[in-house]
Amino acid sequence: MQLLEGKVAAKHIKQNLKEDIDLLKKKGLVPNLRVVIVGNSPASLAYVNMVRKSFNKEGVNADVLKLDESISEDQFISELEKLNNDNKVSGILIQLPLPKQINTSKIIKLINPNKDVDGFHPLNAGKLLIGEDTFIPCTPYGMIKMLEEYDIDIEGKNAVVLGRSNIVGKPISLLLMEKNATVTICHSRTKNIKEIASKADILVAAIGKHNFVDESMVKEGAIVLDVGIHVVDGKLKGDVDFENVKNKVSYITPVPGGVGTTTIAMLMYNTVKACKLINKTN
Amino acid sequence: MQLLEGKVAAKHIKQNLKEDIDLLKKKGLVPNLRVVIVGNSPASLAYVNMVRKSFNKEGVNADVLKLDESISEDQFISELEKLNNDNKVSGILIQLPLPKQINTSKIIKLINPNKDVDGFHPLNAGKLLIGEDTFIPCTPYGMIKMLEEYDIDIEGKNAVVLGRSNIVGKPISLLLMEKNATVTICHSRTKNIKEIASKADILVAAIGKHNFVDESMVKEGAIVLDVGIHVVDGKLKGDVDFENVKNKVSYITPVPGGVGTTTIAMLMYNTVKACKLINKTN
Incomplete structure (x- = not known):
């Protein structure tokens, strides 16, 4: 099992932004x-x-x-x-x-809409849906960057997304599909959620329930992205029972130190993008 | 096997519109x-x-x-x-x-955007994505109306959509999910498309290939919606090999006379909606 560390991806994202920030500074x-x-x-x-x-x-x-x-x-x-x-x-x-x-x-x-770094405005959400350049919501965008950082191929993979929120579930499904994954979106009304999850090559847990995903729900060698943030006994925990699944998966994001860390880096990315956009520089 | 006839759904849709059209006429x-x-x-x-x-x-x-x-x-x-x-x-x-x-x-x-009866403007696409009232693209909207017309329950069903176009595949996936189906979207890069399709309770064929779906790709008792339109030897044909699958499915849309017919009714629905919207009447 290898940890997908938010700080590793975030460092790279910030390095790539440096040139843009310097160019803006000169102006x-x-x-x-x-x-x-x-x-x-x-x-x-x-x-x-x-x-x-x-x-x-x-x-x-x-x-x-x-x-x-x-x-x-x-x-x-x-x-x-x-x-x-x-x-x-x-x-x-x-x-x-x-x-x-x-x-x-x-x-x-x-x-x-040109300052909408969250990507929540329907105009930006619509551009995401139809595959045009837009502000992509930071959490799902960070997850894609994380997979790229660790050279994890998405194309052709079976991806299962647990949760259908506007902020995470729907946009990450679109982004994974854009990268040619075959995506299944599960939610509270899904009947056979354990069975579906257990067949995923890439499993995204964004269902908002602490320890929802256990060993029985992950495929041997799966890549697991945990979006959950819960305070349990004063500690931050995710939607995935980390200790229970860690020996079965190939990659997994820790909580804390995983998805949340890349989210902040993508917020910076979107802020720089907005600055370029509203000042019409490239 | 029961045919899902476009004209049956279309008749109902038009009947429901009559009151709105009459009200507008009075104004x-x-x-x-x-x-x-x-x-x-x-x-x-x-x-x-x-x-x-x-x-x-x-x-x-x-x-x-x-x-x-x-x-x-x-x-x-x-x-x-x-x-x-x-x-x-x-x-x-x-x-x-x-x-x-x-x-x-x-x-x-x-x-x-208030006259966008196709629902293609990104503002309308975005509202569809985040679950707000909008112009829903006519073909997928008609498919939902067709299922409703025949009292087919969508909630909890496993739906598989073949095709990820902005016009059909993506919006029908969102609409089925909104109705609490568990949706999988397949496309040209999907590796195990036959296997996935063959497990669908509801199968949407919108992949643009004549006779792509045969008996091996449908589950016993599945509900099949065929969005394909191909001219073959002077006749209109769909994405589904109708003769080959008809005895295995519970419901299926014919081509012609299925999805295309409800599409036109939904275009009328959206036109009436636009008329109300731009004249701010309800």
């Missing part, structure tokens, strides 16, 4: 992410601090726009408009969930 | 489709005539805008803009392929 441009947080979630603030540290090391900015929990939808939209129109802001990331007075689906459609 | 509105044809393809013109006849019976208009084969991209865009801004035009359908001087991907993004 007086610094990629700049603005993370919008409503309320005082310590987890969100801690996450942004981690993102900022990681970005700053590479010469990319990341700032927080902290809004009050009681902000009205109109006020929120007015703040978003400012970010949309501010040439100094390259990428906008809105931390979800939003409080209930704000319609999330409406807000996502109001993000400038 | 002085007539849903109006404009089909844009570049060049003189007899097949395209014959298709539009068939659409027009079918629409007119229900009080819906369908007209052709015929453009010269040598039209420049700029001229084409200018004609498209006129349709986008003409309040009398509810829906716009551009017959593909376009001649090579015209960039199809660019043109599709210039269609008013």
Whole structure:
């Protein structure tokens, strides 16, 4: 079994970005992410601090726009408009969930699609679906980069994705298919999920249940990507029972230190892409 | 074996539309489709005539805008803009392929998304991907209506889609998943396509090869939807070898008279939807 380490892929992604960041710098441009947080979630603030540290090391900015929990939808939209129109802001990331007075689906459609580093705007989601250049959601995009980093061939493989969320399940299915995998998407209503999973060459666990995937669900020699993040007894754990499956698989992402780490690198990638896009440089 | 007849589903779809069409009529509105044809393809013109006849019976208009084969991209865009801004035009359908001087991907993004009855604009494709109300491409949408017409339960079924096109394979996969099927998408690079197909409860053949699906590829009692249209010895044939599989399946769409017939009904549905949308009535 070999670990698929997020930091190894992330290092490579950042190295490849260096040239772009330097070129932008010569033009007086610094990629700049603005993370919008409503309320005082310590987890969100801690996450942004981690993102900022990681970005700053590479010469990319990341700032927080902290809004009050009681902000009205109109006020929120007015703040978003400012970010949309501010040439100094390259990428906008809105931390979800939003409080209930704000319609999330409406807000996502109001993000400038050229600053949509999450790839959640339907225009960007549609480009992903039809195979055009777009902002690819960071978590699934990072997973593809991880497979590439470790020279894992995707073409012709049977891939099984557990979970059909807009953020992970659907986009990773499309990306794996784009790379010529044969993809099966399983979810809560799938009847024979264990049997299907156990035939996967590449298994993506994004179902949001701690220890959902055990030895009986993985094929001998499978490649396992674990998207789950759960706090169990004060420790971060995934959707996969790591100890139980580790001797059966050929490759597996640890939690923490796997998919989550590449996600942050892809957020930087998308922020640099947005900076180039809104300043029309290549 | 029971035939899934397009005309049966289409009749029902049209009946359900009658109330909407009558309501629009009372407001002085007539849903109006404009089909844009570049060049003189007899097949395209014959298709539009068939659409027009079918629409007119229900009080819906369908007209052709015929453009010269040598039209420049700029001229084409200018004609498209006129349709986008003409309040009398509810829906716009551009017959593909376009001649090579015209960039199809660019043109599709210039269609008013509220008139995009094909559902090809990335904004509409994106809404389909993330599960929001949108224009669903007519062929896959018709297939879902066909299954509903014959009271075929989709939930929990293993569905296999042969083909990953933007027009059929990807959207039908999303729609089947939305109805809680477990979906596998196969394509030209799939290694064990026969084996996968032969385990499908619902098999969608949209791979564009005449007689591709034979008895060995269908499960006993499967439901088979055949999207293929091929002219063989002057006759219309599908992707499925109908005679070879008919005694093994529980339901199957014939070609002609199956999926194609519901496609036209869904085009009418989308045209009426567009008319309501651009006139902001419900």
